[in-house]
Amino acid sequence: MSKKLLEIQNLRAGTEDKEILRGISLAIQPGEVHAIMGQNGSGKSTLAYVLAGKPGYEVFGGSVWMNGKDLLSMEPEERAGEGLFLAFQYPVEIPGLNMSTFLRHAVNEVRQYRGLDPLDAKNFLKLVREKVQELGLSSDFLKRAVNAGFSGGEKKKNEILQLLLLEPSLVILDETDSGLDLDALKQVTEHILRLKSPERSFLIITHYPKLLEYLKPDVVHVMDDGQILCSGGWEVVKDLEEHGFENIRQSVLNAP
């Protein structure tokens, strides 16, 4: 039996009294790339937020296990320590908070959670400068305030930079392709591709198939109205592209 990285069982969740996720089940093995496709309002981003533990979302039923631990009972920062990383669709600006201060705190908190010694200032700077260069960002990027005045592309690259530094085992990409032109999309995707490894899994949330063409998911789930309509391989993406959501919905609903 293979060891599951993430197992979602019949998850029902939403905001206050409104149930948005109506019984989601899926399992991700280490190294797998899963994609969730679905239209706006289908509950894709809610799933990402519930997994990351965003305050304001409530769980009504079901369970989520990560590395065999009860994910839903953990604080958001503990989930990050466990290796869950959410690349935000709209990374928030934090005026005045210097990028390098932020990154140093984040890296060392996560290291501490994982039982590693904190990086000293010198080693941290060496590491972070290397990654900044890798992403083709300028060196004064680290002196800027977190996401403040960043272009769309810079914001997404900043998410990737954090991903590189925090070395998560489960990466959730929430509409990482939104707001990027084709060139920027290609660049960002290339960086993500390089992050693929047998120990690292991805859950990619998108409603455009473009990103998936590069990332080649192992499993594709189609989400509709808080439920998974169907799951499958690359053929599901093709199917979606050719026939659209509505057709798939009809064919699933009419299936015997």
Added chain:
Amino acid sequence: MENQLILEDYLKSDYKYGFETAIATETIPPGLNEDIIRLISHKKNEPEWMLEKRLKAFKIWQRMPEPDWAKLSIEPVDFQSLIYYAAPKAKPALQSLDELDPEIKATFDKLGISLEEQKVLAGVAVDAVVDSVSVATTYKKKLAELGIIFCSLSEAIREHPDLVRKYLGTVVPERDNFYACLNTAVFSDGSFVYIPKGVRCPIELSTYFRINTMNTGQFERTLIIADEGSYVSYLEGCTAPMRDENQLHAAVVELIALDHAEIKYSTIQNWYPGDKNGRGGIYNFVTKRGICKGPHSKISWTQVETGSAITWKYPSVILKGDHSVGEFYSVALTRNFQQADTGTKMIHLGANTRSVIISKGISAGNSQNTYRGLVKFSASARGARNFSQCDSMLLGSHCGAHTFPYIESNCPSAVVEHEATTSKISDDQLFYLRQRGLDMEKAVGLVVNGYCREVLQQLPMEFAVEAQKLLSISLEGSVG
């Protein structure tokens, strides 16, 4: 919802610096009358003119009404129950720091401001004031070689009477306000700085004030004079021990910058703020004012205010010299039942004078945080300019933030720009940071420090680090 609760829970922590030092203290009986003032003056071996100045102020003070215009609710102070003088028991003058009372030294160690460390690491000369009298002074020799005078005000009154007589009370006259007047009558001690012509003070001058005896009103008085073309950076930091009674702290600070001189005055104020329920805490009623007397002179106030039950202070600048510059950078953080009414006055008299005001208020718990500022242009202030930015941040929903920017212009060519914002600390910002592994406490600390950055970066390096820690500690709570 849940986030809000955690946040509120966690802003209700207790004061971290609550302890009392058990050192022998000499006090005089409580109460205030002419005899007490004579006694204070006598104990300090003051010349006759100083006693007369005190008595004159006392006469004026007796006829003055207590002010009530600030947006503060204040329990009345019983001036007759206060003790107006307390000093650590007289000891022979200290030759070195080793002779310092071990108890006092331990106190500094607890605060993380051990004198040795400061001497070695930061190159800061420290004039430590414990209960109103200077007990340790360092770097005096080095400064003396440059002609810089840095001593207690009492010593200056005896050793440098001409300078003190010439300037004391010229920026804040005794009639100025109720508390300044009281201070003139009963001030215990404080610091005196004189920087001679053309001298750039090579180190940051620093004083730590402590209130240490039960029921002792603390009446510090500081006078700083920067002669032509000189420069000085002065740091003032305060913490006070935990106690239940309200304590009055009514200090006066006067700064005088002559032609082309510059004074940078930085404060970290962390007096005991009272407990979670608003009991106890210091009343901090301070008059701070500087005058840019000569052309091209500059005075810059930077303050980080996190303590006191009530803070009432407006570090101000009179811009008299043409082309002179006044600056005010402020962070005021209030929580639990703290009240702060603070801001500045920029009085533009000279031509082409410029002033900058950056104020960052942070309110949490049930606290009230008010910015009150006046920018005034007289008819002679041709081409004068002011830029004001007053931001308020609310943490939680039971606190208040208020902004009262007053502008008076009698000069058509003067330009004033004003910006004001009010924001709530955003759940999205906190979640973003927590998703990256930071706990709630650290997340709040980083967001608040970011918000205050424009002000904190005005502080000298080592002070800025201390201020950042203080802001985080002040927001620390019972979470986790």
